Amino acid sequence: MTPILEVRGLRVRYGAIEAVKGISMTVGQAEIVTLIGGNGAGKTTTLKTISSVLRPAAGEIVFEGERTDRLPSHEVVRRGICQAPEGRRIFPRMTVRDNLEMGAYARRDPDGIGSDFERVFALFPVLRQRLRQQGGTLSGGEQQMLAIGRALMARPKLLLLDEPSMGLAPMMVDRIFEVVREINAQGTPILLVEQNAQVALQTAQRGYVLESGTVVLEDEAAALLGNDQVRKSYLGTD
Amino acid sequence: MIALGYTMVYGVLQLINFAHSEVFMVGTFAGLYALKAMASGPEGGIVLAGVVGTAMLAAMGASALTALGLERIAYRPLRNRGAPRLSYLISAIGASLFLQNLLFVLTPIGGPAPRPYPNVMVRRTAFTVLGYSVSNQQLLIVATMIAMYLALDRFVMASHTGRGIRAVAEDPETAGMMGVNIKRIVVVTFLVGGLMAGAAGSLYGIYFGQARFDIGFIPGIKAFTAAVLGGIGNIRGALLGGLLLGLLENLGVTCIRSDWQDVIAFLVLVAVLMFRPSGLLGEAVRG
């Protein structure tokens, strides 16, 4: 089957600094693919470029057979890519309901939006109780749920998650990743960016290891979990 | 009402539109010529309401077009190039001087001398409260202001586009990632600000009976003060700031002397900027 997303030779720069130095990767139609790597490896830069928040200096991003790297970010959302960004980026002074509505901003199908609200509440029941609260008043875990829920409200064909485990207690991380698997089981492919390699590789089917803007390893997640280099650098075991 | 324009544009772009007072000025001229075209002397009843209403709409249209033109010519090219903040300021001041001088030079329309408004709405006392008489014109101004404010509040708080405006104001990058067309939101914001300034301009013209190329200056500064006082970027704050500034000015006029009115507005601006730059309902300074 052809992949839903294909990144070819992607290079991204911030002024004189090249943060992503020619990476290539694919995400299949039903997969969870993870991109792991240390702080500053270029993971967030890659996701932001896929979302068209940043423009690549070179390379191509092909989604469902069409290039998206020249499109404005709102058009990329309409094509079916939405992300829960690093640090959650909830709109703090908007209510939880308005935050979720923002995920559906580009849509004009009230019935579909209504049923997606129900889908999000089924995945994250706590959000239903928080609907009228301001986003900024939620706990870190709840904000992460809201960020994922908000992205789901776009009914994405590909979901991007940037470090959903960041700053959360282990129990909360487990709960979030359970839902990530559930979302994938419901049919949405996911590109998962993580520094927490352990949980990411246990969740994904395949993985890419990023170092200083280049892919240094790519394999089945299970193989990466057993890889000596990965174990030393990212799992803290020998 | 002019304060609402400053606050909207600032909230969305973190940008003080210093040419906003000229958007207002264009509104007073448009209101003037619309009135002249329809009536030359005092009118009453339905005719008066129709004439004033139409003039106000004409002024709103003209100001909205001016605001959109400003966005297109003075701001968008800078934004597309990611220009530093100072260049926006310079561009705004340039646009402001250009518009003022345009009306100064265009003697058939503007010119150096004030252009009188036709006395369509004769000022008389509508009612008296606590010894203060309220004129029919003041009543019109207050009623329009409340209606505009309520409409704007509903638009921003309850509509789809309003939600987009709030999201862009809070975090433009994330708003884009959620599917908001940021360019479109910026245009809508300038449009709404222009509509408000146009309505204010025509009312100001009716109240003070004239239009002139530099008429936007004092109301512009006052509206800016009101917006800063209430907390710039905050729509409810702009209304509160306007009310408070009005109260303070009148208190000053009563306690000191009437020619101190404008001085007080400036004092308030300086004081707020010194002691509470985020304003009364201002947003917490973001890190």
Ligand SMILES: Nc1ncnc2c1ncn2[C@@H]1O[C@H](COP(=O)(O)OP(=O)(O)O)[C@@H](O)[C@H]1O
């Ligand atoms: N806005 C920016 N301006 C300049 N350099 C940046 C910016 N954002 C990230 N970088 C740099 O780009 C590199 C990759 O960053 P990032 O993609 O955020 O890494 P990661 O998400 O893997 O931690 C880092 O060296 C970082 O310092």
Ligand SMILES: [Mg+2]
């Ligand atoms: Mg990152």
